[in-house]
Amino acid sequence: MPEPFRVILFIVFVMAFAGLNAAYLVWCERKGAGHIQRRIGPKEVGPYGLLQPIADGIKLMTKQLFLPKGVDPVLFMVAPLMVMVPAIMSFMVIPFSETFVAREVNIGLLMIFAFASVNVLGLLLGGWGSANKYAVIAAARCVSQNIAYEIPMLITTITMVMVTNTMNLNEMIRSQSGWFFHWHIFRLDMSLMMPVAFLIFFICSLAETNRAPFDMAEAESELVAGAYTEYPGMGFGVFFMGEYANIVIGCALTTILFLGGWQAPIPFNPAGFLGVIWGLFWFFLKLYALIFTVIWIRWTYPRTQFYELLNLSWKVLIPFSLFNLILTALQIKIFPWL
Amino acid sequence: MNGLLQQDVNQETFTLNLGPQHPATHGVLRVKLVMDGEYIVEAEPVLGYIHRMHEKMGENRTWAKFLPNCGRMDYLGALSYNHGYVAAVERAAGIEVPERAEYLRVITVELNRISSHLLWFGAFVLDLGGFTPLLYAFDDREQILDLLESVTGSRLTYCYFRFGGVYNDIEDSFITGTREFIKRLRKRMPMYDALVTKNIILIKRLKDIGPISKDMARRYGATGPVARGSGINFDVRKHEPYSVYPEFDFDIPVYEEGDSMARYMVRMDEMEQSMRIVEQALDKLPEGPVMAAKPPRIIKPEKGDYYHAVEAARGSFGVRLVSDGTNQAYRLKLRSPTFSNLSLFNEAARGMLLPDALALMGSLDLVIPEIDR
Numbered sequence: 001m002p003e004p005f006r007v008i009l010f011i012v013f014v015m016a017f018a019g020l021n022a023a024y025l026v027w028c029e030r031k032g033a034g035h036i037q038r039r040i041g042p043k044e045v046g047p048y049g050l051l052q053p054i055a056d057g058i059k060l061m062t063k064q065l066f067l068p069k070g071v072d073p074v075l076f077m078v079a080p081l082m083v084m085v086p087a088i089m090s091f092m093v094i095p096f097s098e099t100f101v102a103r104e105v106n107i108g109l110l111m112i113f114a115f116a117s118v119n120v121l122g123l124l125l126g127g128w129g130s131a132n133k134y135a136v137i138a139a140a141r142c143v144s145q146n147i148a149y150e151i152p153m154l155i156t157t158i159t160m161v162m163v164t165n166t167m168n169l170n171e172m173i174r175s176q177s178g179w180f181f182h183w184h185i186f187r188l189d190m191s192l193m194m195p196v197a198f199l200i201f202f203i204c205s206l207a208e209t210n211r212a213p214f215d216m217a218e219a220e221s222e223l224v225a226g227a228y229t230e231y232p233g234m235g236f237g238v239f240f241m242g243e244y245a246n247i248v249i250g251c252a253l254t255t256i257l258f259l260g261g262w263q264a265p266i267p268f269n270p271a272g273f274l275g276v277i278w279g280l281f282w283f284f285l286k287l288y289a290l291i292f293t294v295i296w297i298r299w300t301y302p303r304t305q306f307y308e309l310l311n312l313s314w315k316v317l318i319p320f321s322l323f324n325l326i327l328t329a330l331q332i333k334i335f336p337w338l
Numbered sequence: 339m340n341g342l343l344q345q346d347v348n349q350e351t352f353t354l355n356l357g358p359q360h361p362a363t364h365g366v367l368r369v370k371l372v373m374d375g376e377y378i379v380e381a382e383p384v385l386g387y388i389h390r391m392h393e394k395m396g397e398n399r400t401w402a403k404f405l406p407n408c409g410r411m412d413y414l415g416a417l418s419y420n421h422g423y424v425a426a427v428e429r430a431a432g433i434e435v436p437e438r439a440e441y442l443r444v445i446t447v448e449l450n451r452i453s454s455h456l457l458w459f460g461a462f463v464l465d466l467g468g469f470t471p472l473l474y475a476f477d478d479r480e481q482i483l484d485l486l487e488s489v490t491g492s493r494l495t496y497c498y499f500r501f502g503g504v505y506n507d508i509e510d511s512f513i514t515g516t517r518e519f520i521k522r523l524r525k526r527m528p529m530y531d532a533l534v535t536k537n538i539i540l541i542k543r544l545k546d547i548g549p550i551s552k553d554m555a556r557r558y559g560a561t562g563p564v565a566r567g568s569g570i571n572f573d574v575r576k577h578e579p580y581s582v583y584p585e586f587d588f589d590i591p592v593y594e595e596g597d598s599m600a601r602y603m604v605r606m607d608e609m610e611q612s613m614r615i616v617e618q619a620l621d622k623l624p625e626g627p628v629m630a631a632k633p634p635r636i637i638k639p640e641k642g643d644y645y646h647a648v649e650a651a652r653g654s655f656g657v658r659l660v661s662d663g664t665n666q667a668y669r670l671k672l673r674s675p676t677f678s679n680l681s682l683f684n685e686a687a688r689g690m691l692l693p694d695a696l697a698l699m700g701s702l703d704l705v706i707p708e709i710d711r
Contacts, residue, residue: 033469033470036470037469037470037473037474038473038474038477039473133352133354134354137376137692141376212467213467213539215467222362222692222693222696224360224361299469299470300468300470300533301467301468301537301539302463302466302467302468302534302537302539302540302543303466303467303468303539303693304539304542304543305542305543305691305693305694306376306691306693307691308539308542308543
């Protein structure tokens, strides 16, 4: 297929994926929460409540978009987009399968992190522009939380770049080919602390996407609805979609960096079209297993206290990730043949 | 607030209205917070949004007509309030209560206490951001509501006690059902323990947070689990015994720490103690009538001043009656425990972070209609 058409097709796919995925993750979350809490969850709209997200979407879209008194109209309207658009952009470089990727960019990893940090700006502006005290408190929390957790996340990512020698996401996955013990999480020969690095990265991606137990931005029993308090209709809906898109990106990155991306756990890779499906299957299996863990955590644990959250980052995660970085560097220097 | 600003001109504070509609206040309580960033400088509870003049109502209708109002104050522990009022009037009018009726009162009140504590447990963890334990607790609480419904006829605002006894006798199915329920709850408690009490996040959020000293609890007249969590060994059931409580063997859980965790632990332990009381009462349950043989048609207590306190789920609930010898009270004063427990909030919350203060507020176990009455 000629290049421009392929990219356009892929953009359409990515936007549809981001939207539908967000909608159906909400369904999964509600159904999962229901089963964890010994109830049924959505069941009225369609079989197993499968049409519930569509009904929700129609409801949100038909609501009037009004501006509450005293808000900054520009910031208020732009903020949801600043959460949603970067998330969709990040999907462009994620390799869902070896050939199923819009653009294989050599600095794909860098690009995702560049876009991911715009997300917090959206929350900050939304909270600030709402002219609501709860929203401002939530926005302030959000910023310090994101700064605190971006550091260990980036240090861990640097470690991964060091061991793989590339920022190209597809290359990173290719270097994990073979059996499942070739995935980075099990490569103790690369760094003795690989499983710890995986944990650090996963915790940080929870905090970066404002998920429980680190959901400081929303914190509904304290701050009503946090930064989203004043948002009506689709303003809130877009925020929500952005949040879920960010969860997918966080989990996809974890999959790519540590769990072998689209690599099957056995060294078997069919060629051609079947290979694309094979890769997609394994990628989405790992991705949704991680997302399920995220949902599971949310419906099990209470929320952390804010200073505990910062303590965890500055006193535990950052020292550990720094130590990991140094250890890996030493390991690469001393045993370069590994 | 002006005074605070003058103390330190560089300190910029703002006022945050927490409530009357806020997910954490569980009702129409409004707390006017003066905040410095996320730190609380001043927390002034504003009451009166659900005031229904229960005391005045008690003064302009006959003794019996006020009885249904008792279930509308603390809707989570309604039977203790029934008990307090009924016992006070019985003391004033000198009405004897058959022993079986007293046993039934104790059984139902203790079951009600467990259901109240279960609901508090769920709502408190919800305040801390954990959604799931609420639904587990409701699952258990539902069993108690079913049991109490079979006896009292209602599920929330009970009106089961009468002057001189209780409204009707229990059936055998209630006894077997209660025993089964106790067995079930005993099995569930280790799960709550593992899922919630031993959770590191919960411990970090409650340990050493919101300390209430013995002295502060005494000054504000705190009672119930709030006082017992601060190391004050006071429980009306033990220290001013009433009804048939002296016949049962049960402990009063007391924790010295005074933090939110101590109050949490007191309530969790109290559920076990209530189960013990119910079990013993079911074993010893005597035969006989559940209503005094000849309760007076029209109650006209002697002129005088009477007081009776009971241990409700949230602390000591006292009823003071002043009778002028007619069929109505001259003065009815209701001492509700949560009012005193809430009044220490301002002093205890000063200098705390907002989420910590909300954890403290949750650990006080507030029921707003009972504060406002």
